[in-house]
Amino acid sequence: MTRELGPRDWGLGTDADGRLTVGTERAVDLARAFGTPLHVIHEERLEATAARFRESLEEAYPGRSSVHYAFKCNAVPAVVEAVRRAGLKAEIMSPFELDLALRLGFGGADIVVNGPGKTAAFLRAAVESAVRLINVDSLAEIALVDEIARAAGRTVDILLRINPDFVPRGMNAGSATGSRKGCAFGLDLKGGEAGEALALLGDKPGVRFRGFHVHIGTGIREASAYSQALDRLAPLVRETRDAGFRVDVLDVAGCATFKDFAGEIGRAVRRIFPGPELPELIAEPGRSIASPNQFLLLTVAQVKVRPKVRTWLVTDGGLGTVTLPTFYECHEVLLADDVRRPRAERVTIVGPVCFASDIVYRNIRMPEVRPGEVIAIMDSGAYFVAQESSFGFPRPAVVAVNKGACRLVRRRETFEDLTGRDVISAPPAG
Numbered sequence: 188m189t190r191e192l193g194p195r196d197w198g199l200g201t202d203a204d205g206r207l208t209v210g211t212e213r214a215v216d217l218a219r220a221f222g223t224p225l226h227v228i229h230e231e232r233l234e235a236t237a238a239r240f241r242e243s244l245e246e247a248y249p250g251r252s253s254v255h256y257a258f259k260c261n262a263v264p265a266v267v268e269a270v271r272r273a274g275l276k277a278e279i280m281s282p283f284e285l286d287l288a289l290r291l292g293f294g295g296a297d298i299v300v301n302g303p304g305k306t307a308a309f310l311r312a313a314v315e316s317a318v319r320l321i322n323v324d325s326l327a328e329i330a331l332v333d334e335i336a337r338a339a340g341r342t343v344d345i346l347l348r349i350n351p352d353f354v355p356r357g358m359n360a361g362s363a364t365g366s367r368k369g370c371a372f373g374l375d376l377k378g379g380e381a382g383e384a385l386a387l388l389g390d391k392p393g394v395r396f397r398g399f400h401v402h403i404g405t406g407i408r409e410a411s412a413y414s415q416a417l418d419r420l421a422p423l424v425r426e427t428r429d430a431g432f433r434v435d436v437l438d439v440a441g442c443a444t445f446k447d448f449a450g451e452i453g454r455a456v457r458r459i460f461p462g463p464e465l466p467e468l469i470a471e472p473g474r475s476i477a478s479p480n481q482f483l484l485l486t487v488a489q490v491k492v493r494p495k496v497r498t499w500l501v502t503d504g505g506l507g508t509v510t511l512p513t514f515y516e517c518h519e520v521l522l523a524d525d526v527r528r529p530r531a532e533r534v535t536i537v538g539p540v541c542f543a544s545d546i547v548y549r550n551i552r553m554p555e556v557r558p559g560e561v562i563a564i565m566d567s568g569a570y571f572v573a574q575e576s577s578f579g580f581p582r583p584a585v586v587a588v589n590k591g592a593c594r595l596v597r598r599r600e601t602f603e604d605l606t607g608r609d610v611i612s613a614p615p616a617g
């Protein structure tokens with residue numbers, strides 16, 4: 188039987204009445220003060236997690252390594268600033284993320300660029316910002332980067348993103364970014380595109396080949412998945428070196444925690460590079476850093492009991508607005524008003540949108556919950572804020588708690604935020 192998770196698993200606590208606490212703050216007080224839905228960042232723990240990730244990689248890997256935080260996972264500036272204080276750099280996939288990274292103080296040399304559909308305008312902005320690396324996703328993109336770089340009078344360092352046709356055991360198809368059939372990402376290793384790319388480089392003075400990038404998905408729990416994927420690259424690395432290229436960098440993209448992963452990846456790299464010269468290892472983690480250090484508070488507006496059918500907790504947030512990842516991920520749900528109340532019944536938790544699929548979870552075991560009480564969706568730091576929508580409701584505020592001090596780091600959306608882009612011709616009523 189698996190152990191039930193409790194606040195300590197997230198570095199949180201409870202007060203004498205069992206109310207969930209973060210630092211010296213009670214979650215229910217935050218909900219009352221700032222309104223719900225409310226994202227709560229556990230800032231000091233986030234920073235510590237990011238630092239531990241970097242240190243684990245440095246300890247486990249004898250060559251140079253660097254960690255570029257994946258903005259896509261959670262680009263709330265307070266989150267990015269915390270990981271930056273921990274010594275992480277930036278991984279971005281859009282013009283917005285590029286602008287944000289620069290605005291938050293990253294230099295071009297701290298930025299790695301990814302994305303399967305980079306436009307010429309985006310690539311131009313990346314080249315002008317002198318980003319550290321562009322991870323090219325297709326043969327056509329090599330030519331485009333070369334053309335843009337030459338027009339700007341620069342030489343751009345690139346990695347070739349390789350699709351290794353590897354799907355980790357148990358991974359759902361939607362997350363399998365290293366699948367040849369299921370995912371358009373990267374150069375097709377089996378189809379020989381990596382070799383074609385190397386051949387193309389001969390007359391492309393605008394780009395300088397530095398190595399390979401491989402990403403096999405998100406939420407991977409078994410470290411061995413990474414070494415199995417990397418092993419598929421071994422013949423390519425040999426052929427590349429035989430063709431006279433240096434392979435200076437290996438980017439393993441998003442990856443889960445920590446020592447065992449870093450150790451496993453390190454061993455795999457040393458198998459592929461048996462000589463004395465190891466490539467620099469880059470990791471681009473998002474989830475493993477941000478996910479466990481944020482939770483989402485929702486208020487239960489109503490408890491609807493349909494006898495012999497179902498009990499619903501109607502809250503102010505569901506997957507239509509703020510919990511999209513609950514559609515495909517399992518997250519613990521705690522009763523912030525009393526985490527010790529026994530889980531006595533099965534309920535379905537839904538959101539406020541008039542949309543039948545606005546569900547958080549169906550049939551989950553929860554304590555008896557009263558209207559007005561607050562629940563906490565745990566591990567909500569990754570891909571929740573990033574994917575939330577203003578489906579009839581403003582997007583929520585975000586607060587950060589650091590050593591007992593709490594501050595608002597993103598205010599709730601206002602009516603003006605929501606209508607500011609619209610052309611409204613009707614005069615205001617009254």
Ligand SMILES: Cc1ncc(COP(=O)(O)O)c(C=O)c1O
Binds near residue numbers: 278301402405406472
């Ligand atoms: C290229 C790339 N790097 C990094 C990441 C971050 O992955 P994760 O959040 O699982 O660490 C992703 C996520 O999809 C990605 O596509």
